[in-house]
Amino acid sequence: MTAAGPAASLLTGLISFGFALRAKGSFYEQYWGLLALVSTFALVGFAVNVLPLRPESLYSDGARIYQLLRGGPWADLHRVFCIAASSAVTPLRPRDFDIQAIQQLANSFRQGRQALLLRLFASYYFLDCGLIPQAAAAVAEAEQICEESASDIPAELYTDLVFGAAFLRGDASAARRWWERMEAKKPTHFGSDYWLTQSALFWIEGRLDEARQAWNKGNVLARRLPAAGIYQFDLLRYSLVRQALDEAQAAG
Helix, strand or coil: CCCHHHHHHHHHHHHHHHHHHCCCCCCCHHHHHHHHHHHHHHHHHHHHHHCCCCHHHCCCHHHHHHHHHHCCHHHHHHHHHHHHHHCCCCCCCHHHCCHHHHHHHHHHCCCHHHHHHHHHHHHHHHHHCCCHHHHHHHHHHHHHHHHHHCCCCCHHHHHHHHHHHHHHCCCHHHHHHHHHHHHHCCCCCCCHHHHHHHHHHHHHCCCHHHHHHHHHHHHHHHHCCCCCHHHHHHHHHHHHHHHHHHHHHHHC
């Protein structure tokens, strides 16, 4: 999968180059310049992308191929990330993640976005298995990493920190602080995760009517999501927050 991009560029470049060389006297002779340009861009793109580089903290395909062939923690990291990504298009749920691999990698990756994501994957796993204390501990580690070395995360990742601080750890001040940081990044996507996060935040702050309103908005969106594993996990989180709201209202 990682090699598909460079391979496509190489194939496109070679085919375009071949047609450009044979353009003279053919019915497409007038397009030889375009073919040569496409060939040049494709072959240069292949050459640049296949080199093991790390521009702007991201790894090129060549670097990832090297990591996979070499094996070790980086190869395991790619495998774990691919498993997590597949939960958006398959029935695989967070409770099916390889938690042993995640925890072993967490010992190797202690800073940066990869370390943060590993802790969040662990929190998904534990919550989906009903292990709330372990999920809360994983979120606490993720929060610490975000504070120390991963503050440049996109707004969407803050929803997990807000939800974890509010619902899993019961820390209203931390949840509000993460929420404000998310809002400072001016989020543009207001999907089911956003409303679930807001509902959990209002719940821990005792604003039950507002929490239920946010829950109702998000639940409508969550019910429309595909029947993939990660979205079934979202429905579980919605049911847990709904239960907490019902209990808080009954107690009040």
